[in-house]
Amino acid sequence: MDTPAPALRFDGLSRHFGDKVAVDAVDLRIPPGSFYGLVGPNGAGKTTVLSMATGLLRPSAGRALVRGIDVWEDPVAAKRALGVLPDGLALPERLTGGELLTYWGRFRGIDAAVVAARTTELLRILELEEAERLGTLVGEYSTGMRKKIGLATALLHTPTVLVLDEPYEAVDPVSARVLTSILRRFVAAGGSIVLSSHVMPLVEQLCDHVAIMAAGRIVADGTLDEVRAGGTLEDRFVELVGSTELDAEELSWIAS
Numbered sequence: 001m002d003t004p005a006p007a008l009r010f011d012g013l014s015r016h017f018g019d020k021v022a023v024d025a026v027d028l029r030i031p032p033g034s035f036y037g038l039v040g041p042n043g044a045g046k047t048t049v050l051s052m053a054t055g056l057l058r059p060s061a062g063r064a065l066v067r068g069i070d071v072w073e074d075p076v077a078a079k080r081a082l083g084v085l086p087d088g089l090a091l092p093e094r095l096t097g098g099e100l101l102t103y104w105g106r107f108r109g110i111d112a113a114v115v116a117a118r119t120t121e122l123l124r125i126l127e128l129e130e131a132e133r134l135g136t137l138v139g140e141y142s143t144g145m146r147k148k149i150g151l152a153t154a155l156l157h158t159p160t161v162l163v164l165d166e167p168y169e170a171v172d173p174v175s176a177r178v179l180t181s182i183l184r185r186f187v188a189a190g191g192s193i194v195l196s197s198h199v200m201p202l203v204e205q206l207c208d209h210v211a212i213m214a215a216g217r218i219v220a221d222g223t224l225d226e227v228r229a230g231g232t233l234e235d236r237f238v239e240l241v242g243s244t245e246l247d248a249e250e251l252s253w254i255a256s
């Protein structure tokens with residue numbers, strides 16, 4: 001039997017902005033069926049990598065493949081397999097959440113009755129029903145509500161690979177539990193997830209694989225246990241990325 005293609009595969013994936021090298025020849029395989037965490041300090045290149053992997057940003061060099069399909073050579077097929085929650089999600093602001101999902105589902109070519117049933121279920125599970133009943137527009141949603149409706153759009157067309165940029169950011173604890181159950185169910189059903197996060201305990205709790213990124217490169221990757229090597233993920237992260245300690249004199253004025 002053929003080995004299944006990686007959920008995502010990056011070959012020498014690079015991106016520069018002028019002289020700034022944001023992502024520097026990244027090679028990575030995300031195994032199918034994995035729940036994969038991508039961590040790294042601010043500016044490490046996580047969003048840039050995920051944007052190139054999902055067809056939102058063109059690489060300067062290298063390739064990104066989704067289930068063996070080159071994202072930039074066959075974007076239609078690749079995007080059919082992908083569900084994406086981008087960072088700083090741009091959404092149509094003048095629609096309600098329900099209208100947005102309906103529009104999105106029809107745009108994806110899904111049967112109207114199926115879209116209607118999935119929209120109702122997603123709004124209920126994500127606790128956006130009340131906002132819908134009140135006719136709240138997406139432009140009036142809170143940051144956490146935007147994350148939730150963004151996740152709903154990512155799930156609607158039943159993708160096999162979910163790419164989520166900081167999905168838990170600004171999401172309240174109750175909604176975070178719902179989000180976790182949805183994501184766990186997605187992986188249990190055979191899907192693959194890649195998420196970026198700054199919250200190490202969350203990544204340790206959710207993910208079975210992890211990559212640590214710093215200054216545009218992958219500095220460690222593998223199963224969670226391989227990467228944390230007997231310590232915590234945070235210890236390993238600080239060890240690899242370095243920490244900044246304040247001298248006693250620095251910022252002494254802030255409490256004066």
Ligand SMILES: Nc1ncnc2c1ncn2[C@@H]1O[C@H](COP(=O)(O)OP(=O)(O)OP(=O)(O)O)[C@@H](O)[C@H]1O
Pocket residue numbers: 017020021022040041042043044045046047048049
């Ligand atoms: N459109 C752009 N133009 C210029 N530089 C950019 C652009 N997008 C990203 N960069 C730079 O590329 C580097 C990587 O940014 P990126 O947003 O990918 O980091 P990140 O790991 O997602 O950071 P954070 O954790 O803070 O979200 C940073 O130095 C950033 O300033």
